[in-house]
Amino acid sequence: VTAARTEDEAKDGADDARLLSRMARGENEALAELYDRHAGLLYGLLLKLLRDAKDAEDALQDVFLGAWQDAARFDPERGSGVAWLVMRARSGALDRLRRAGVRRAEALPDADALPALERQSPEERLAVRAALAELPEDVGTVLLQTYFLGRTAREIAAELGVPEGTVRSRLARGLAILAVGLDER
Amino acid sequence: MTRPEDETPMSPEALAELAQALVEPVRAPPSVRASLLARLKGESRYAPFGCSLKDVFDLSDAGLVDLLARASQSERWTAGIPPVRRYLDFRPGPAALAPRAGLVTLAAGCRIPAHRHDEPEVMLVLEGQVSDDLGRVAGPGERIASQVGAAHAVTVGPRDATVALLHGRIHLLGT
DSSP: OHHHHHHHHHHHHHHHHHHHHHHHHOOOOHHHHHHHHHHHHHHHHHOOOOOOOOEEEEEEHHHHHHHHGGGGGGOOOTOOHHHHHHHHHHHHHHHHHHTTTOOOOOOOOOOOHHHHHHHHHHHHHHHHHHHHHHHOOHHHHHHHHHHHHHOOOHHHHHHHHHHHHHHHHHHHHHHHHHHHHHHHH | OOOGSSSSOOOOOHHHHHHEEEEEOOOHHHHHHHHHHHHHHTTTTGHHHHHHHHHHHTOHHHHHHHHHHTTOOOGSSSSSSSTTTEEEEEOTTTTSSEEEEEEEEOOTTTEEEEEEEEEEEEEEEESSOEETSSSSSOTOOOEEEOOOEEEEEEOOOSSSSSEEEOOOOOOEEEO
C-alpha cells in the first residue's frame, strides 16, 4: 500500500511539474488543469485562514495568477508543485490579514517545528497522515493558525473567543497525537 | 523585515502535508475559475514572459504592466502588411541593445527573406514557433538573438506566431 501511494504521489508531482512547465510557455489550458487539481484544497485552506468567503475567492485567484506569472521560476528539484502553491496561498493570506490590520506576533509562534512532518520516508509520512486524520477539528484549527499564520496562543484565543489555556492544551494534544502516531507504527 | 514565507519553522513540504491532512477541499464558486481564465486571455496573457520582457527590453515594472495592458487591447494594434498580420510598437528602456521594439504577429508558414542586421536584434517568441536558416528554433519563452553583421532568413511555424522584437536597421540580401 505504501509503495502504491508513493508511486501515486510521484506521478501527481510529475504531472504538476509538467503543467507548470507548460504554463511557463504560456499555455493557459495547463493553468486550468492545475486549478482543477488544486483549487479545492487551496480554497478550503484560504477559507480557514481568512474566515471570509470573498477574501478567500480573491486570494485563490491571486494564487493562480501569481503561479501563471512565475511558472518559469518553479524548480521541481526544490520541491513539489502543491507545496509551491500552498506557500503562495499562505503568503497571500498573510498579506491580506496584514492589510486588514490584523495584528501578528513579532516573535515566532508558541511552538517549534513539527519534526514529525519533516520526516522523509514514505512509511513515516503515512503514519503521520493517519495521525493527522484523527485530529479533532478544534485541534486542527489551532495547528493551522499556529503554523500557517504564526499566531501565538494568545492571538488564537482572541480570534476563537476561548481561553488561552484551551488553545495551549489543544496545541499540546495535537503534538501528542502526532507523536503517538509515529510511535505506534 | 522578515518575509512572511520565512516566518515559519516548517518547510514548504511539511506545511503542504499539514494542509492536505487538516483541510477538507471546498469547491470554489465557478465564477472564480471563469474570471481567472478570462484574465489569462486579457492583460495576463503574456505574463509568464514578464521576466524575459523586462530583461530583453529593459522595462520597469510599470513599463511591463503598461505593455501587457496595451497588448490585451486589440484596438492598440495596427494592421500590418503581409506577412505581418498586426503590430504594436513600444519604447524599450535605455539599456536595451537596440533602439526599436514591438510586438509582431506573423502569418503561419511565412518566410522573411535573408537579411543582415546593422544593429543587434532579439526575437522573443510569445506564441507559436519561429526558426531560421542557421538551424535555430524558438517556441514560447525562447529567443533568437542576432549580432551586428549576422545574416539569416526566418520561417514561421504552422501557426501564426507572435514575437516581441527588439530591433534596429536591417538590409535585405539578394534573392
